[in-house]
Amino acid sequence: MKTKLKLSPSAWVGAVMLGTFIVLGIIGPWIAPYDVASKAIDLDHKFEGMSAAHWFGTDSNGRDALSQLLFGARKALELSGIVVAITSVIGLSLGTIAGWYRGWIDEIVMRFVDMLLAFPGILLNIAIVATVANPGVGVVILALSANGWVGYARVARGQVLALREREFVTAAVALGASNTRVIGKHLLPNIMGPALVPMSFGLGSVILIEAALSFLGLGPQVDYTWGSMLDQARTFLWKGDWVKVYALVPGLAIMWVVLGANLLGDGLRDRFDPRNRGR
Amino acid sequence: MTLGRFLLRRLGSGLLTILGVSVLVFAFLHIVPGDPIDHLAGDNATPGQREALEKCLGLDKSLPMQFVSFLGHIVDGTLGSQCSGGAGDKRTVAGRIAEVFPYTLWLALAGMLVAIVLALPLGVLAAVKRGTWIDTLATTASLSAIAMPQMMFAPLLLFWFFLSLGWFPGPGEVGLHALVLPALAVGTHLMAMLSRMTRSTMVEVLGEDYVRTARAKGLPESRVLFVHALRNALLPVITVVGLQFGSMLSGAIVIENVFSRPGLGNTLLQGITERNYPVVQGCVLVIAVIYVLVNILVDLAYGFADPRIRRS
Numbered sequence: 001m002k003t004k005l006k007l008s009p010s011a012w013v014g015a016v017m018l019g020t021f022i023v024l025g026i027i028g029p030w031i032a033p034y035d036v037a038s039k040a041i042d043l044d045h046k047f048e049g050m051s052a053a054h055w056f057g058t059d060s061n062g063r064d065a066l067s068q069l070l071f072g073a074r075k076a077l078e079l080s081g082i083v084v085a086i087t088s089v090i091g092l093s094l095g096t097i098a099g100w101y102r103g104w105i106d107e108i109v110m111r112f113v114d115m116l117l118a119f120p121g122i123l124l125n126i127a128i129v130a131t132v133a134n135p136g137v138g139v140v141i142l143a144l145s146a147n148g149w150v151g152y153a154r155v156a157r158g159q160v161l162a163l164r165e166r167e168f169v170t171a172a173v174a175l176g177a178s179n180t181r182v183i184g185k186h187l188l189p190n191i192m193g194p195a196l197v198p199m200s201f202g203l204g205s206v207i208l209i210e211a212a213l214s215f216l217g218l219g220p221q222v223d224y225t226w227g228s229m230l231d232q233a234r235t236f237l238w239k240g241d242w243v244k245v246y247a248l249v250p251g252l253a254i255m256w257v258v259l260g261a262n263l264l265g266d267g268l269r270d271r272f273d274p275r276n277r278g279r
Numbered sequence: 280m281t282l283g284r285f286l287l288r289r290l291g292s293g294l295l296t297i298l299g300v301s302v303l304v305f306a307f308l309h310i311v312p313g314d315p316i317d318h319l320a321g322d323n324a325t326p327g328q329r330e331a332l333e334k335c336l337g338l339d340k341s342l343p344m345q346f347v348s349f350l351g352h353i354v355d356g357t358l359g360s361q362c363s364g365g366a367g368d369k370r371t372v373a374g375r376i377a378e379v380f381p382y383t384l385w386l387a388l389a390g391m392l393v394a395i396v397l398a399l400p401l402g403v404l405a406a407v408k409r410g411t412w413i414d415t416l417a418t419t420a421s422l423s424a425i426a427m428p429q430m431m432f433a434p435l436l437l438f439w440f441f442l443s444l445g446w447f448p449g450p451g452e453v454g455l456h457a458l459v460l461p462a463l464a465v466g467t468h469l470m471a472m473l474s475r476m477t478r479s480t481m482v483e484v485l486g487e488d489y490v491r492t493a494r495a496k497g498l499p500e501s502r503v504l505f506v507h508a509l510r511n512a513l514l515p516v517i518t519v520v521g522l523q524f525g526s527m528l529s530g531a532i533v534i535e536n537v538f539s540r541p542g543l544g545n546t547l548l549q550g551i552t553e554r555n556y557p558v559v560q561g562c563v564l565v566i567a568v569i570y571v572l573v574n575i576l577v578d579l580a581y582g583f584a585d586p587r588i589r590r591s
Contacts, residue, residue: 114292115299118574119567120529127304127563130551208428212533215430216548227430234434234537243438251431258426 011267017260018203025077028070036063036071036224047242056249059229060236065249068224072250075225076257079137080206083144084199090145091152092195096187098153099160100179106157113154116147122209129218137220140213144206151198159191194272197265204261211254226250282582289578293571300567304560305349309342335362336557352557353564359557372561375546380565382453383542386534387527389462391520394469399516401470402477403504409482417474424471429530433464433537450539457538465534469523476519480512487511514581521577525570 007015034040042062049057056065098109116124128143129135135143163169163186172182207226213219214227222228233247324332333339337348337359352359358372405417440460441449448457484490485508493507494500532544539545543562550558 111295111299115296118293118296118571119300120525120570122529122532123563123566124303126532126547126551127559130559204426211428211430215533216536218551230428230430230434234430234437237434237438237442240442243434247431247434247438251428251435254428254431255423255426258428259422262422262426 007267007271010263011271014200014260014263014265014267017256018200018264021073021257021260022077024070025073028073032064032067032070034064034067036067040064040067047236047239049242050245057242057245059223059232059246063224065229065246068229069226069249069253071224072226072229073253075222076207076210079141079144079210080203082141083148083206084202086141086145087148087202088152088195088199091149091198092156092188092191094149095153095156095158096160096183096191099157100164100183100187109153110157113150116150119147121147122212125209125213126216126218129213134221135218140210140219143213144209148202148206151202152195155194155198156191159194160187163187163190197268197272200261200265200268204258204265207254207257207261211250226254286575286579289575293575296571297564297567301349301353301560301564302346304563305346309345332362335360349560358561358564361555361558372557375558376543376561376565379541379543379546382540383528383531383535383544385458386461386465386531386540386542387524389458390464390466390527390530391469391524393462393466394473395520397466398470398473399477399509402474403481403509405474405478406481406485407504414478417478421471421475424467425475427467429464429468429533430537432467433461433534436460436464437537450537453540461534461538461540464537465527465530468530469520469527472519472523473516476516477512480515481508484508484512517580518577521573521580524573525566528566528569 040063042058045054045058045062046060047058048054048062051057054064054066056069058064059068094109098106124147125143128146129139132139169182169186172186177185210219211225211227211230214222214225215231217231219225219227223232227250229250230247233243233250236246237243330339337345340348349359352372356373358376361370361372361375401417401421405414408414437449437460440447447460448454490503490508493503498507528543531542532547534540535542535544536548543566547559547562550556550562
């Protein structure tokens with residue numbers, strides 16, 4: 001079933017914005033003009049403004065802000081990619097199982113979903129990260145995955161509930177297809193499209209929450225994530241004009257990705273869920 | 280369904296949520312390895328001090344017993360002792376939270392006020408001027424504001440209005456004047472969401488028959504817009520305002536941190552740095568309870584705002 005993916009212009013803008021981020025995230029560390037490791041510390045050139053040598057200036061240790069931005073893009077891409085992959089697999093599986101088998105499995109899954117939705121997510125993320133003295137990337141991934149799957153589960157369950165009434169599914173069951181076959185052959189291919197919606201929104205929110213965690217000093221102790229760049233900007237607020245550039249560089253980068261993800265997500269939602277059109 | 284039964288059912292499911300949240304937080308804090316005593320007691324604590332601290336935190340008991348006493352501290356309203364000033368510290372977590380809670384409440388309320396006051400006119404304007412450059416500008420601005428990280432916006436606000444212009448007090452101040460910048464920072468996101476919401480519901484409502492009737496009656500346009508249309512467009516807006524109150528509280532974590540304001544968020548972060556689990560648990564629990572309560576209130580408000588819902 002090849003249907004052409006018709007999207008609104010703003011969704012295409014979002015897709016391009018997101019695409020830029022993904023490409024820069026992949027090639028970023030290779031095209032970065034300087035290194036960002038601790039051996040790149042150059043105290044003679046700290047707090048510099050924009051210049052030909054350092055397009056976006058340097059940080060409190062004299063490291064190049066542009067390079068930090070590019071290395072940070074790789075970090076953000078890795079983390080959000082992994083979290084979206086984990087949460088979508090968990091969420092789509094649970095949602096599909098809940099919607100297909102119904103009964104007590106459905107009841108339990110949906111109770112969990114309700115509970116996690118009735119609670120500000122970032123609080124749970126913080127509470128989990130807070131349990132470890134020096135949270136590495138793994139803990140942050142775990143924390144973000146703990147409640148990230150909810151959106152996918154809801155979408156998958158809703159789709160499956162609608163699909164199970166359709167003729168082709170009834171026909172497959174009547175022909176004696178096993179549950180695994182129905183799920184694998186008939187249900188999953190049909191929820192992949194709608195699943196793109198929470199994936200797009202999820203990518204943006206993961207980046208935003210991860211940045212908030214490193215900003216609060218709760219993320220991995222790496223000083224070139226976008227969140228810790230923002231943390232540096234606010235720590236040295238009194239440095240004057242330097243702050244404007246050094247805060248805007250990672251801040252606008254986050255905004256770029258989140259805006260792109262939201263625009264694409266809105267467009268995909270209009271495409272797959274006509275009820276929400278115009279919202 | 281009567282109002283009483285509705286309330287009872289919602290309170291019941293709210294209670295279940297809160298219980299679930301406390302189990303989750305408790306489990307995470309206790310399953311993950313790492314000894315909180317090391318942190319609280321400091322490096323040169325005597326074994327006796329360590330033992331006393333262990334007792335104060337209840338860590339000498341079995342895990343199920345710890346959970347029972349954790350629940351007990353919720354029921355008796357103390358949320359446990361802090362034990363941060365050594366084992367003799369009898370101040371309760373609830374006391375510490377009650378001290379800072381008003382600051383967070385004011386911040387959240389001020390943020391909502393900023394959001395509503397700015398969002399409603401903006402949304403109505405965008406709806407009335409639908410399809411013009413004003414509409415496009417308003418939409419672009421809202422979408423960008425939704426995507427804008429507070430971690431960038433809040434420090435920049437401080438930079439411009441405190442350091443450069445000196446119009447507002449800086450970090451650490453708590454007066455009314457000092458509330459302006461944090462409220463702006465915490466409210467921007469909600470403002471953007473609300474103005475989009477107002478715009479889309481206003482567009483819908485403006486196409487309704489009763490709006491045409493009101494115009495046909497010769498009512499002044501301002502009356503049609505703000506009395507007939509906006510009143511009905513407000514319903515979904517109320518929901519968003521209510522549902523976002525909880526995220527205002529979590530947004531306050533970043534804002535309180537940037538502005539060094541006392542509050543729930545900063546207490547939570549202090550609890551984390553101190554590795555003081557009772558404080559962390561307490562803050563998370565209090566925010567969860569408020570979140571659940573506000574959700575119930577939103578449902579009630581919905582019923583009052585729309586008679587059709589009340590009757591069904």
